[in-house]
Amino acid sequence: MQNFAQEMQAAFALVLAGDSELLGIVGLSLRVSLFAVLCAALIGMPLGAALAVGRFPGRRAMVVLVNALMGLPPVVVGLIVYLMLSRSGPLGVLQLLYTPTAMIIAQVVLVTPIIAALTRQVVEMLDAEYAEQMRSLGLSRLATVPVLLWDGRVALLTALLAGFGRAIAEVGAVIIVGGNINHVTRVMTTAIALETSKGNLALALALGAVLIGIAVAVNALVSLLGARSRAEALAHA
Amino acid sequence: MNGTGQQPELSSVVSAKGLDLTFQTNDGPVHALKDVNLEINKGDFVSFIGPSGCGKTTFLRCIAALETPTGGSLTVNGMTPDEARRKRAYGYVFQAAGLYPWRTIAKNIKLPLEIMGFSRQEQEERVRKVLELVDLAGFGGKFPWQLSGGMQQRASIARALAFDADILLMDEPFGALDEIVRDHLNEQLLALWARTGKTIGFVTHSIPEAVYLSTKIVVMSPRPGRITDVIESPLPRERPLDIRDSKEFIEVAHRVREGLRAGHADD
Numbered sequence: 421m422q423n424f425a426q427e428m429q430a431a432f433a434l435v436l437a438g439d440s441e442l443l444g445i446v447g448l449s450l451r452v453s454l455f456a457v458l459c460a461a462l463i464g465m466p467l468g469a470a471l472a473v474g475r476f477p478g479r480r481a482m483v484v485l486v487n488a489l490m491g492l493p494p495v496v497v498g499l500i501v502y503l504m505l506s507r508s509g510p511l512g513v514l515q516l517l518y519t520p521t522a523m524i525i526a527q528v529v530l531v532t533p534i535i536a537a538l539t540r541q542v543v544e545m546l547d548a549e550y551a552e553q554m555r556s557l558g559l560s561r562l563a564t565v566p567v568l569l570w571d572g573r574v575a576l577l578t579a580l581l582a583g584f585g586r587a588i589a590e591v592g593a594v595i596i597v598g599g600n601i602n603h604v605t606r607v608m609t610t611a612i613a614l615e616t617s618k619g620n621l622a623l624a625l626a627l628g629a630v631l632i633g634i635a636v637a638v639n640a641l642v643s644l645l646g647a648r649s650r651a652e653a654l655a656h657a
Numbered sequence: 658m659n660g661t662g663q664q665p666e667l668s669s670v671v672s673a674k675g676l677d678l679t680f681q682t683n684d685g686p687v688h689a690l691k692d693v694n695l696e697i698n699k700g701d702f703v704s705f706i707g708p709s710g711c712g713k714t715t716f717l718r719c720i721a722a723l724e725t726p727t728g729g730s731l732t733v734n735g736m737t738p739d740e741a742r743r744k745r746a747y748g749y750v751f752q753a754a755g756l757y758p759w760r761t762i763a764k765n766i767k768l769p770l771e772i773m774g775f776s777r778q779e780q781e782e783r784v785r786k787v788l789e790l791v792d793l794a795g796f797g798g799k800f801p802w803q804l805s806g807g808m809q810q811r812a813s814i815a816r817a818l819a820f821d822a823d824i825l826l827m828d829e830p831f832g833a834l835d836e837i838v839r840d841h842l843n844e845q846l847l848a849l850w851a852r853t854g855k856t857i858g859f860v861t862h863s864i865p866e867a868v869y870l871s872t873k874i875v876v877m878s879p880r881p882g883r884i885t886d887v888i889e890s891p892l893p894r895e896r897p898l899d900i901r902d903s904k905e906f907i908e909v910a911h912r913v914r915e916g917l918r919a920g921h922a923d924d
Contacts, residue, residue: 550755552751553749555722557745557769557772557820558742558743559772567768567772571757
């Protein structure tokens with residue numbers, strides 16, 4: 421093995437040169453995770469809002485369940501999605517195993533509970549504070565939901581970013597259902613695992629640097645938005 | 658007198674007959690309101706005063722359809738309270754100003770107007786008008802936290818006024834403010850009432866505040882929540898602050914105090 425400094429140098433050279441293999445992997449990662457977050461948002465946000473303002477039997481149990489699902493182990497999700505999509509599984513006829521679509525499905529399963537749970541928290545907090553205000557303005561409970569979602573948009577964006585952070589950094593599920601096939605289902609995390617075991621440290625490190633860059637950028641954005649809404653909440657108190 | 662001079666017939670805005678509200682709790686039923694009878698006429702300024710638990714806020718919330726009575730009858734503008742609520746018959750000012758911290762003052766006032774679908778131009782026009790009415794002209798672009806507590810509460814009143822409901826319901830709006838600010842706001846509220854001719858329901862803990870503001874003072878007492886006295890104020894509608902040193906004022910204040918004491922006698 422060459423020494424670490426040399427590998428680092430090679431890695432940065434790859435990043436700076438915009439190596440085509442590197443860019444392909446990064447691009448696929450972003451496409452898969454962004455699309456997964458979009459799908460998860462379309463399911464998770466209405467679900468979270470319904471849990472926040474709805475009054476139906478089983479609501480508390482659903483809230484507990486959604487909160488618990490936030491901590492789903494990715495490998496287990498990968499296994500379950502694998503079983504569903506495998507040739508003999510219930511969705512085997514779709515032949516989705518080892519495609520980017522399979523990876524998106526796995527990430528949607530992982531991210532939806534996060535977005536739903538955070539959305540519920542945000543909407544419930546706003547609702548507690550403004551329900552009567554809205555009612556005194558002649559609104560029905562259902563009609564308050566879009567108003568609350570719009571006014572909570574900064575906090576909801578935080579929920580989306582948290583979901584994206586989870587999706588892009590996750591390896592266990594996508595490696596099982598995607599299979600880490602070169603140019604087809606190889607994303608940053610699975611490529612890092614593979615290249616490291618092959619001893620191709622330069623590419624692994626380069627991908628790692630990009631991944632950490634994305635993670636830092638996302639988290640910085642989350643904390644920036646969080647700090648802003650906290651400061652507003654404090655000033656309000 | 659301005660705005661309220663034309664009173665051909667006293668028209669009833671709120672009418673409560675034998676109103677009951679019982680909450681079922683784990684410790685048995687709580688009688689929040691018991692056999693409450695009251696008429697509020699157009700243009701009245703009615704204060705509700707009494708110790709905690711006397712049902713004064715509960716009664717206001719019944720008028721606003723935020724609570725549902727369990728017995729008796731209650732009409733607002735001749736309708737059920739919930740119909741009146743959906744017709745936006747009233748503006749409600751809560752104890753806490755309840756302004757959205759991430760909206761400017763103008764945008765907070767616009768919120769009900771946005772919900773009700775007023776045109777953009779109409780929204781601007783109304784915001785400008787109500788900000789002037791509560792003496793906050795020029796503060797529309799500020800955020801709530803940039804304003805003092807008294808100014809925030811005025812903004813909250815402006816929001817309740819924005820869609821021009823005939824009834825203004827206020828639940829201890831000045832309870833958290835110091836006395837100097839409160840005096841000032843009371844004066845402004847009377848001026849606003851004179852200019853707009855609205856019917857106002859006002860919950861308070863303060864005897865001087867109730868006597869200074871009201872044409873009608875409703876004294877209430879707890880366990881069960883009920884009305885013990887209704888005082889038609891002999892004071893003129895035009896009220897400078899120093900009216901509080903007059904003989905009539907002191908007499909009314911005395912009667913309110915007596916009413917409150919009588920309500921406590923059975924404790």
